[in-house]
Amino acid sequence: MRAVIVGAGISGLSVAFRLQQLVPQAQITILESDSRPGGTAWTLREDGFTLEIGPNGFLDSKAFTLQLAKEVGLESRLQAASEAASKNRFLFHRNKLQVLPSGLASLLFSPLLSWRGKLSLFLERFRGKNPLPDGRDSDGEIDESIDAFTRRHTSSEFAEVFADALVTGIFAGDPKRLSLRSCFPRLAELERTHGSVLKGLAQAAKERRQQAKERGERPRRGSQLWSVRDGLRTLVETLSEQLRNPPVFGVGVRRIEKTESEWFVLGDGAKTWPADVVVLTCPAHRQAAMVGDLDQSLADEIAAIPYNRVVVVGLGYRQQDLSRPLDGFGYIASQSTRRDLLGAQWCSSIFPNRAPPGAALIRALAGGWQRPEIADWDDEELLQAARVELRQTMGIAAAPIYQRIIRWPRAIPQYHVGHLARLQHIERHLEKQPGLYLGGNAYRGVALNDCTEQGMLLARRIADECVRRKQ
C-alpha cells in the first residue's frame, strides 16, 4: 500500500507513526510545505529562553500524546507541570487577578460568583432538561451553543464568568457560537447519561477513586499538564525521526487527482506522487483547495470551517523586575471583557527550565474570535499593548529583556453550532472517494490529544480498509 499524507503537523505525524506500526509493509510519504515538522507545535530556543510558539503542553486526561511520547522513547525526558501551576490558575476579573476555583468546594468560597450564582450551580442537577434549539443536525439532534447549555444548566452569571473563561483558554472563541457537542462532547454525554453534568462528574470521580484504590494507588485530583523537557519541538522531531521515510519538506501540495485505479498528489513543482491512500491533515482551507476539482460541494463545506487569529507574544523579564511571584499557571481575561490580551501563561513557572537563571518567561496571547483586528497590529503596537496589560494585571513596569511575536492568521478552528451537521455532509461526500481520508484539527478536536487520538483512529481505519480490499 502506498500512502501519501499531506502535512507534518502532530496530526500527520501521528497518522504516519501509527500506520507504520499497523501496516509495516506500507510505503508512507509525508509531504510538508514548511522546512520543519510540527506545524503549530514548535519551540524556539533563543537567548536562553525556551518559547513554545503554539501549544504549551498536553494533558493526561486522555493519555494519547503521553503514550505516543513514551513509545518514541521520550519517557525519561517528559516533564510534568510544576505543582504551583497545577494548583493556581487565575482569572482577571473586576480589575484583579483572582484564583480560579479547582473544584466545587473552593467554588463555594470563591469571590468570583455571587451567592445566587453559587446556588444556581447546586441546583444544576435539577435543571436543564429542555435544550434551547440553537440548531439541529440531520438526525434531528440539538446542536446547542456552549453559552446556551451553560445558562440552561446554571445561570447567566456562571456562563458569563466561567464558560467564557473556559472557552477563552481553549478555543479563544465565542461561547455563543461554539457548539457544546463538538467542543466538549463529554459534557453533552454526561448530560445524556446522568441528566446533570455535576452528577456525572461526581460519579466519574467516585469511579476513579475506586479504581485507584483497587490498584493500590493514591487517587489524583484532575489532570496533569505535560511537556518534554526542552519543549514540544523534541516530540515532533523525535516522531519524525522514528518514521521509516522522513517527511519530504518544502512541498506545498496543490491538488489531488484520481484515476480508475490510483490517486495522484500534485506538488507545487512538477512532481507528482502516486498513491493508493491519501490523507490530508493540513488546515481546512488548504484541504478545500486540494479537493475542489473532485467535489466542489465537499470543498465548500471544508472551506466553511472558520478559524480565529491569534498572536503569541513571548516576553522575558529579569526576576528582580517582577512585582509579584509567578506562582501559578497564569491568567485568563475573558473575551467578553474585550481586553487587548486574552491572558498570559507564566511559562517558567509551569516548566521551570524555560528561562535562564535569574529570569522569567511569560507568554501573552492576543486576538481570538472577538478581537481579530489585533493580529493586524504592527509589532511595536502589540508589544506596547502587552506591556500596558501586564502592568495593569501583574504590576510589571520594567521593560522585557527578551521579546518575540508569533502571528497565527489561522490559529484554531472554531466548531460553531452546525459543525456536526457539516461533518455528516463531509462524511457522505467522502464515501464517494474511496482511498481519500481527512484528518487534522479542523474536524474532531483541537487539543494535541485529540490530534494524536484521531491520528490513531484514522490509521486503524486505513489499515482495516486495506485488509478488506485484499479479501
Ligand SMILES: Cc1cc2nc3c(=O)[nH]c(=O)nc-3n(C[C@H](O)[C@H](O)[C@H](O)COP(=O)(O)OP(=O)(O)OC[C@H]3O[C@@H](n4cnc5c(N)ncnc54)[C@H](O)[C@@H]3O)c2cc1C
Ligand atoms: C497559539 C496556540 C496555542 C495552542 N495551545 C495548545 C495547548 O496548550 N495544548 C493543546 O493541546 N493544543 C493547543 N493548541 C492546538 C494545537 O496546537 C493544534 O490543534 C495542533 O497542533 C494542530 O495540529 P495539526 O497537525 O492538525 O495541524 P497543524 O499544526 O496546522 O499542521 C498542519 C501542517 O500542514 C502543513 N501544510 C499546510 N499546507 C500544506 C500544503 N499545501 N502542502 C503540504 N503541507 C501543508 C503545515 O505547514 C503544517 O505543518 C494551540 C494552538 C495554537 C495556535
